Amino acid sequence: MNLLTIDKLTAGYGKLTILHDLSLKVEKGQYLGILGPNGSGKSTLVKSIFGLTDIFSGSIKISGQELVGVATENICKRGLAYVPQRQNIFATMTVRDNLLLAVRHLRRPKAHRALQDAYALFPILAERQQQSAGLMSGGERQMLAIALAWLGKPQIMLLDEPSAGLSPLFVIEIFKLLRRLCESGITLVVVEQNARSLLRWCDYAYVLREGKLAFEGSSSQILADEETVKSYLGVGGTAFSQRIAE
Ligand SMILES: Nc1ncnc2c1ncn2[C@@H]1O[C@H](COP(=O)(O)OP(=O)(O)OP(=O)(O)O)[C@@H](O)[C@H]1O
Ligand SMILES: [Mg+2]
Structure with missing residues (x-):
């Protein structure tokens, strides 16, 4: 079923x-x-789903319901969560206050339980509760950003380059965590430049080039067919082709 x-x-x-x-x-x-x-329109695609661009034509539907023209806050209420590429946490607040903000609509006991669930899933955040979020490492910040989105109990989470700028160890941590979220029933849409890493974890991928769909297939199909991907991406896809060949 298409979500x-x-x-x-x-x-x-x-x-x-x-x-x-x-x-x-x-x-x-x-x-x-x-x-x-770079510049192929990946972030623009995710932003479009959340009503953050100008839509000239076409439709975006969740469970058959149109999202085009719906305000961003109401799109979130339909079960979508967005982890942007940048500025995805409140840097001057503590980790705990960031999390509390995400559950502010809940009554105290429920909010407390939600935070405990988040700490169980993201143990690093329990350790860093009282720390200013802005002082955490890149990977820890990304964990917090994902936790903030997760606390909204979304059906579908869209993440824009969750592994950008992270050490190789943290990249694996993030991808493992996302796989776990997917196994818990959350549908994931993950934007990545780090193609080879993502293709090890995701089920299916779309490749964009200059704002158009260049190629699509299961991760194993794409990994097995690098030449096709390269030719679809052409000269503009050099960076991507190099990454996929790494
Ligand atoms: N707010 C904006 N106003 C005008 N043009 C924009 C805006 N944001 C992005 N663009 C342009 O849209 C094009 C696609 O950008 P986008 O950020 O979607 O690409 P991307 O695939 O996410 O790239 P990257 O891998 O660098 O994150 C680029 O040419 C960019 O300059
Ligand atoms: Mg982008």
């Missing part, structure tokens, strides 16, 4: 069109990757 369906989406910023006639679908329970070189 999220994007059909012929054309979107951008002001008069600028970035995404051209893009169609994709996300099945319930799937771990989906969005790959492509």
